[in-house]
Amino acid sequence: MSSVLLRVENLTKDFPVRYLFRRHEAVHAVDHVTFEVRRGSAVGLVGESGSGKSTTARCIMRLIEPTSGRILFDGEDVTSVEGPDKKRLRRSMQIVFQDPYSSLNPRMWVEDIVSEGLRIHKLVGSDEERRARVIELLELVGMERAHLRRKPSALSGGQLQRIGIARALAVDPKLLICDEPVSSLDVSIQAQILNLFRDLQQRLELTMLFIAHDLATVRHLCDYIVVMRDGRVVEQGSREQVYGDPQDPYTQELMAAVPVPDPELERERRQLRRRLAAAADAARKA
Amino acid sequence: MTGAGPDGSLLLDVKDLSISFPSRNGMVRAVNQFRMSIGHRERVGLVGESGSGKTVTALSILQLLPTATVEGEIWFDGVDLLKSPADHVRGIRGRQVGYVFQDPLSALNPVQTIGAQLMEPLRIRGVPRKEAFERAASLLDRVGLNNPKERMKAHPHEFSGGMRQRVIIAMALIAEPKLIIADEPTTALDVRVQAKVLDLLVELAEERQVAILLITHDLGILAGFVQRVVVMYAGRAVEKCSIQEMYHRSIHPYTIGLLGSVPRLDGEIPIKLATIGGQPASALRVPSGCPFHPRCLLASDRCREDEPLLTTPPGGQHASACHRAGELALNPGVLPEPVVAR
Numbered sequence: 001m002s003s004v005l006l007r008v009e010n011l012t013k014d015f016p017v018r019y020l021f022r023r024h025e026a027v028h029a030v031d032h033v034t035f036e037v038r039r040g041s042a043v044g045l046v047g048e049s050g051s052g053k054s055t056t057a058r059c060i061m062r063l064i065e066p067t068s069g070r071i072l073f074d075g076e077d078v079t080s081v082e083g084p085d086k087k088r089l090r091r092s093m094q095i096v097f098q099d100p101y102s103s104l105n106p107r108m109w110v111e112d113i114v115s116e117g118l119r120i121h122k123l124v125g126s127d128e129e130r131r132a133r134v135i136e137l138l139e140l141v142g143m144e145r146a147h148l149r150r151k152p153s154a155l156s157g158g159q160l161q162r163i164g165i166a167r168a169l170a171v172d173p174k175l176l177i178c179d180e181p182v183s184s185l186d187v188s189i190q191a192q193i194l195n196l197f198r199d200l201q202q203r204l205e206l207t208m209l210f211i212a213h214d215l216a217t218v219r220h221l222c223d224y225i226v227v228m229r230d231g232r233v234v235e236q237g238s239r240e241q242v243y244g245d246p247q248d249p250y251t252q253e254l255m256a257a258v259p260v261p262d263p264e265l266e267r268e269r270r271q272l273r274r275r276l277a278a279a280a281d282a283a284r285k286a
Numbered sequence: 287m288t289g290a291g292p293d294g295s296l297l298l299d300v301k302d303l304s305i306s307f308p309s310r311n312g313m314v315r316a317v318n319q320f321r322m323s324i325g326h327r328e329r330v331g332l333v334g335e336s337g338s339g340k341t342v343t344a345l346s347i348l349q350l351l352p353t354a355t356v357e358g359e360i361w362f363d364g365v366d367l368l369k370s371p372a373d374h375v376r377g378i379r380g381r382q383v384g385y386v387f388q389d390p391l392s393a394l395n396p397v398q399t400i401g402a403q404l405m406e407p408l409r410i411r412g413v414p415r416k417e418a419f420e421r422a423a424s425l426l427d428r429v430g431l432n433n434p435k436e437r438m439k440a441h442p443h444e445f446s447g448g449m450r451q452r453v454i455i456a457m458a459l460i461a462e463p464k465l466i467i468a469d470e471p472t473t474a475l476d477v478r479v480q481a482k483v484l485d486l487l488v489e490l491a492e493e494r495q496v497a498i499l500l501i502t503h504d505l506g507i508l509a510g511f512v513q514r515v516v517v518m519y520a521g522r523a524v525e526k527c528s529i530q531e532m533y534h535r536s537i538h539p540y541t542i543g544l545l546g547s548v549p550r551l552d553g554e555i556p557i558k559l560a561t562i563g564g565q566p567a568s569a570l571r572v573p574s575g576c577p578f579h580p581r582c583l584l585a586s587d588r589c590r591e592d593e594p595l596l597t598t599p600p601g602g603q604h605a606s607a608c609h610r611a612g613e614l615a616l617n618p619g620v621l622p623e624p625v626v627a628r
Contacts, residue, residue, distance in 0.1 A: 048476035156565050186335040187503055191547035191561030198558065213477060216506075220549035220559070243551070257481035258551050259506035263529045265552075266510030270488075273481055 002075055005207050006037040006060065006175060011069035013055050029055045031231035032069070037175065037224075042201060042208040044222030046215060046254075052231040053211045057177050060209070061093050062086060074174060091121050094168035098180035100160035104152045110163055111148040114138070117171040137166040140203075141196060158189035162196065169200070177209045182217065190217075197221055215258050219243055227251050249283075252276060295364055297464055297497050298324040298347070303358035305342050305351065305521075309570075313355065316342050316569045317521040320358075321596070324465065329491060329498040331508040331529070333544075334518035335566040340501045343518075344467050348379050363464065380407045384458025384496075388470040390450035394442040400426075400453055401438030407461040425456045429486060448479035455487060459494065466491070469501045484511060505548055509533065517541050520567040520577035523596055527604025535618035537599065538606040539582050542614075542621055560621075576609070583621060584610050 011033045014026040030052040037043045045053045059066040062078070071079045078089050094117075097103035104113055114134045117123075124130040135145050141162040152160055161181060168176055178197075182190040194217065200206055201221075212218050218225060225242040227235045227250070235248040246252045256273045260266055305317040317339040324330045334340045346356050349367065360367045363382065367375055379385075387393040395403055401422060408418040419438070426434035429452040442450060451471060458466050468487065472480035488511055491498050500512055508515060508529060515532045517525040517540065525538040536542050546560030564581040567573060576594050579585040588609055596607040599615045608614065613622070 048478065158565065186566055187505070187544055188335060188547050188562040189565065191549075191559040192563070194549065195558050195561060214549075215477070216549040216551045219551060220555055253478055255551065257478040259481070259484075259504070259509055260551055261506050261509050261533055261545065261548060263509045263533060270485055270510055273485060277482075 001039075003038050004036050004072075005039045005074060006209070007070075007072040008036070008056070008060060009034050009070040009072065011056060011059055011071065012067045013052075013059055013064065014067045028231050030059065030066075033228070033231070033233050035226045035233065035236055037207060037209055039207055040205050041224055042206075042210055042222040043224045043226060044218035045209060045211045045226050045228065046213065046218050047228035048213060048254075050230070051228040053228050054179055055231075056228070057095070057179055057209065057211055061095060061177060062089065087121075091117070091171045092174040093177060094171065094173040094175075095177040095179060096161070096164050096168050096181045099184050100157060100164050101152070101184075103164060104160055104167075106152050108151070109148065110138075110143075110150050110152075110155075113152075113163060114166045114170055117167065121171055123171060133170070134166075137170055140169065140200070141166045142192075156189075157185050158192060161185065161193055165193075165196065165200075169204070175207050175209060177211070179211045180213070181210075183212065183214065194220060215243075215254060227254070249276075249280065253280065296323045296361070297326045297328070297363060298322075298499070299359075299361040300343075300347070301359040301361070303343065303346065303356070303360065305339070305346055305357075306355045307353060308355075311570075314569050315521060315572070316354075317346070318572075320518075320521065320523055322516050322523060322526070324497050324499060326464070327491075327495050327497055328514065329488075329500065329512040331512035331515045332499060332501045332518060333503065333505060333508065333515060335503055335544075337520075337566055337568055338518040339521035339569070340518050341469055344469055344499065344501055347467065348383060348385065349375050380463075381411070381461040382463050382465065384461070384463040384466040386451075386454050386458050386466060386468040386471045389474050390447060390454045391442065393454055394450060396442055398441070399438065400440055400442065400445070404438070404453065404457055404460060407457070411461070422456070422460060425460055426453070428490070429453070429456045430482075447475055448483060451475060451479075451483050452486070455483070455490070459490060459496070462494070463496060465497045465499065467499045467501070470503070471500075472507065473502075473504070480507070487511075505545060517544075520572050521569060522577065522607065524578065524607045525605065526596065531604045535603070536606075537602065537604070537611045537614040537618050538608050539584050539610075539614070539621060540578050542619065543581075576607070584608075586610075 011030055013030040015029050017025045017027055033056055047053045058064045060071055070077060081089055111134050114137055115130050118130055118133060124133055138144060138147060143162055182193050185193060210218060210222050219239060223239050225239055226233055229250050235242060235251045246255055253276050256269060256276055260269060300320065300322050303317055303320040304315060306313040306315045320343060332340045342351060345351050347360055356368060362378065404422040405418040408421060423434040423438060426437055431437050431449060431452060472483050475483060484507060502508060512529055514528055516523050519540050525541050532541060543562035549559060562581050567577050573580050575591045576589045579589040594607045594609045596605045598605045599612045602615050
């Protein structure tokens with residue numbers, strides 16, 4: 001078994017832009033992106049809004065069709081698999097979305113939300129077996145049996161995100177994709193969910209692709225970092241490399257922009273930001 | 287503190303503020319006996335999670351809460367706004383106090399030009415059109431928009447998020463207010479833009495001698511921005527101190543827990559973030575005694591029954607609403623060992 005679970009090769013996704021009187025154009029939302037995710041590792045995909053990080057994830061999951069490039073998953077080219085193979089692929093990759101309020105069906109019981117995948121992929125035989133599995137999953141994410149018969153409206157944001165994670169883990173995926181899973185939560189709840197991810201990583205040896213704009217969060221969870229800007233990868237490397245010694249000017253600027261909770265340090269960093277901005281200006285004029 | 291004015295007066299002094307809203311189950315108290323002050327030219331942060339009452343507190347200063355019952359005293363520049371006629375408060379909005387809202391797109395009128403919106407506070411005051419135009423254009427230039435005279439003719443949709451927030455800042459500043467209230471001014475922005483907008487706000491505040499009340503849930507952005515902090519929980523001020531004190535020597539378990547919750551860009555990566563269990567208290571069901579006790583690792587029987595007042599422990603530098611603040615003050619910034627191990 002190869003140590004690489006996912007390999008994205010020259011992935012490109014164009015979106016057409018139609019004009020009334022001008023020639024139609026294409027926006028390169030993702031532009032020749034290449035990276036790998038090793039088994040058991042957590043890769044952070046970072047970038048600002050519009051950098052193409054979510055589009056990349058959606059292409060990998062085949063929620064949208066890539067324009068060109070290849071996606072190799074578990075030793076298999078899955079760029080254009082269809083039918084039963086696609087269904088199998090969906091089982092081995094699961095996603096946790098940013099907004100738990102809109103990604104969980106408000107009319108379903110928690111039990112049904114979590115077990116839907118089990119039913120679709122026929123992973124359990126009896127009702128008892130299914131319920132036991134759901135309870136096991138709820139406990140895994142820090143919820144209880146009592147939540148089985150609740151609807152999303154009765155739960156808080158943090159609890160909903162736990163349900164979203166339980167749903168993703170239900171089918172025993174090989175890869176868990178998380179698209180900004182904590183950015184809509186309160187600070188103390190964010191930390192609870194980050195701790196849960198750390199815990200699951202260790203207990204289940206999860207492989208994760210973690211998409212976020214918050215560099216501190218990604219540093220906390222991921223051992224390999226891919227930095228994107230305008231659809232391209234500007235820098236990638238190990239956590240130590242990217243955070244310790246960023247090479248690309250954009251990554252440097254991004255790092256300098258993250259506020260550090262220390263008043264003295266932050267004063268120095270403001271000076272650093274001014275210097276970087278001045279250097280970027282000079283580079284543009286030259 | 288840079289604080290008090292020539293006569294020793296404060297710019298803003300909020301005393302025993304309580305704010306209640308009508309609901310199906312009677313009145314809900316969103317803010318309870320809240321006190322805070324801001325000196326002239328001072329920058330103060332109001333921190334809290336969602337539902338802590340920080341935004342309603344700010345809105346109540348300008349009386350922008352038509353359905354709420356607001357009690358207490360709000361002294362601005364020597365006048366109690368809660369006892370002033372509506373005319374006086376109207377004169378303060380936008381002129382003495384500027385407001386920067388979280389979402390710049392919904393704070394701007396989509397069918398009016400940027401210039402018209404920017405000039406409005408000046409025009410209302412009777413400044414001639416030409417002068418108003420010049421002042422607006424030069425302010426746009428100052429907040430970092432190139433080609434300001436052309437930009438004045440543009441509509442909000444033609445601007446990016448960061449540019450819109452710069453326009454909002456210009457709007458808040460144009461009437462030369464004494465205080466700017468900035469409510470989560472950068473939450474909707476990307477991190478690089480956020481840093482630029484915040485750095486600009488600090489620069490302008492210093493240059494124009496404006497005081498700022500910064501409302502945020504993000505402990506990180508306070509560090510480079512404010513001199514003093516008020517931490518809110520369940521509609522109450524639970525800790526008040528200088529920014530250095532808060533980061534390094536906090537004596538309230540909520541603040542300490544909150545600081546431990548934030549992943550950092552520097553230093554060692556902890557295996558677990560020292561977070562706070564449970565969920566933020568809701569105004570609909572404020573717990574008995576200390577509202578933080580159900581989530582607090584230090585809670586004792588006393589905390590469940592009697593609500594701690596905001597007091598400064600002897601010899602301390604700052605105020606905390608915690609029965610065990612005195613104990614925490616012996617080794618500030620950390621929770622006692624046996625508790626951490628749990």
